[in-house]
Amino acid sequence: MTGKVTANDIFDKIRTRVRCKDIMPGETLPPVRELAASLRINKNTVANAYKKLIDAGIAEANGRKGTTVRQLSNFPPQEGPHPDTVLTDISGGNPDPSMLLPLQTFLSAVNTTPRLYGESVINPGLEKFGQHWFAPVVPEQFGLTLTHGTVDTLERLLSGFINKDEQVAVEDPCFLGSKSTLLSLGVKPVAISMDNQGIRPEELRNALSSGAQGVIITARAHNPTGFSLSSRRAAEIREILAQYPQVMIIIDDHFSLISCREYHNVIPDSSRYWAVIRSFSKFLGPDFRMALVASDQDTSLRLKHRLASGTHWVSHLLQDIAEAALTSQQSSQQFNTARQHYRDKREFFIRELNKHGLSYCEDGDGINVWLSFAFPCEPVIDGMKNRGWIIRNGNDFSVGNHRSGIRLTLTTLSEEQITKLAADLAVIIRQVE
Incomplete structure (x- = not known):
């Protein structure tokens, strides 16, 4: 850069280099004082440029570690099952399709x-x-x-x-x-x-x-x-x-x-x-x-x-x-059916866990069951994967400290599958504890 360098100049230059992959995700940008000295400008100009990069989602501040180019993997995970898996996926957070109101019944209500x-x-x-x-x-x-x-x-x-x-x-x-x-x-x-x-x-x-x-x-x-x-x-x-x-x-x-x-x-x-x-x-x-x-x-x-x-x-x-x-007249009945359906799934799963001496669930509602652990959850997730299950890592939901736990979406599982799930969990948890 030549002439009077502005914060916008620095922002544009770094953005272009990131887009051209001259600077890769995860790379640390030069310290503010160092870049300011090399360009012979005020350090506030560089600081303003870095702030613009952070605001634009191109970089992120990491305290004493400096400012780094943001990695796409740092975006939080989303709901939904894993595509194209042959394993039983209970990580997705979806309702049971059979418990939704049948929308095809109401298509005739559309005002054309x-x-x-x-x-x-x-x-x-x-x-x-x-x-x-x-x-x-x-x-x-x-x-x-x-x-x-x-x-x-x-x-x-x-x-x-x-x-x-x-x-x-x-x-x-x-x-x-x-x-x-x-x-x-x-x-x-x-x-x-x-x-x-x-x-x-x-x-x-x-x-x-x-x-x-x-x-x-x-x-x-x-x-x-x-x-x-x-x-x-x-x-x-x-x-x-x-x-x-x-x-x-x-x-x-x-x-x-x-x-x-x-x-x-x-x-x-x-x-x-x-x-x-x-x-x-x-x-x-x-x-x-x-x-x-x-x-x-x-x-x-x-x-x-x-x-x-x-x-x-x-x-x-x-x-x-x-x-x-x-x-509609059928909505109230369908809501009652769905409410009972999800309650039955949770309570049956809890009873199956209790048979194995496990009791992790308290006062739950909704379509998910949460199990928290006093030990790292990753070995449990890996062990369950080896037994045919995909489970959501509780740390995906963390905004503070590391969250050791797993979330299970039981909505479409049969009683036979829930019984197997509880038995597999019992084996893996005892191996990990």
């Missing part, structure tokens, strides 16, 4: 009249359903928004309220969608550990007193643990949050209609910014990218601006199907 720019972004019938659905559990005078699913909602809420490098308190282990969204936005997660009643209140208090500007809490059937907030724990959390009315509170109630647990409110009356997200993925299917969001009026207005006609509204064709499915 074209919906045009400027029309209401949410079907009146679906809006009425949402109002009745949320009214008993959220503060009065709430706004209702329809989004493209939980992760879409998280991205819109966080990017609208939380600045890059600000802190958000999240459960640890953490829902993969929340983890990847925080990373992509450059928001710093503050890990709050959990027990079988939900997040630990004192850790939440510490995170908020240290400056966290938001908190994401799963109301029921937490993914991956299956834990749900108890009434007592919800009251403790609500009392803490009341002291921080400026903090954005985001509640993920993804299992809502098919949960075995009651919904317990954690949003205090004093809270200014809050949102409760209920997606349709667990009862209409993951491909049904849709969620209803109840929130305070200011948050609702911001979301609606982002989803207004002419920009990103949810297709009315999908809304037609969702409305018909959710308001």
Whole structure:
């Protein structure tokens, strides 16, 4: 570089070299002082350039280790099974397809009249359903928004309220969608550990007193643990949050209609910014990218601006199907069937584990079972793979300390398969302990 070198010049040069693979992922960039001295410029100019590289996702800061070119492998894992495997894959986190509402039954409900720019972004019938659905559990005078699913909602809420490098308190282990969204936005997660009643209140208090500007809490059937907030724990959390009315509170109630647990409110009356997200993925299917969001009026207005006609509204064709499915006479029966189905899977698995002297599961709900260990989980995962099983490493969900545990998705397993799974786990765990 010749002449007066700016931060943009340095940014462009390094970006080009990374794209041309002159600098490879994982390589450490020159120290700020060293590069500034070689270019005969102020070190702040180099620091600003490195900050731009980090903001663009090209590099990442590693403290005393310096600034390195980001590796794609550093992006968090996603949900879903391994493709083209002959092993029994229980890592994917998917619902049982047979427990979803049969959408083909409701295709005739699609209104073929074209919906045009400027029309209401949410079907009146679906809006009425949402109002009745949320009214008993959220503060009065709430706004209702329809989004493209939980992760879409998280991205819109966080990017609208939380600045890059600000802190958000999240459960640890953490829902993969929340983890990847925080990373992509450059928001710093503050890990709050959990027990079988939900997040630990004192850790939440510490995170908020240290400056966290938001908190994401799963109301029921937490993914991956299956834990749900108890009434007592919800009251403790609500009392803490009341002291921080400026903090954005985001509640993920993804299992809502098919949960075995009651919904317990954690949003205090004093809270200014809050949102409760209920997606349709667990009862209409993951491909049904849709969620209803109840929130305070200011948050609702911001979301609606982002989803207004002419920009990103949810297709009315999908809304037609969702409305018909959710308001049909058979929906309640199907939800009860799904609720019992998942409960039976979990309880049968726990009984089979108990037969082998193992008892790791506590008060679960949802489609997953979480087993935590006092020893590294990798030998268990490798041992189970040798016996024909693919299992999700609990560290995938970690946002704080290494998380030794495994998540099992039992949704489509037969009783014979669950019996074999428990027996294989017992053998491997005793070998590893």
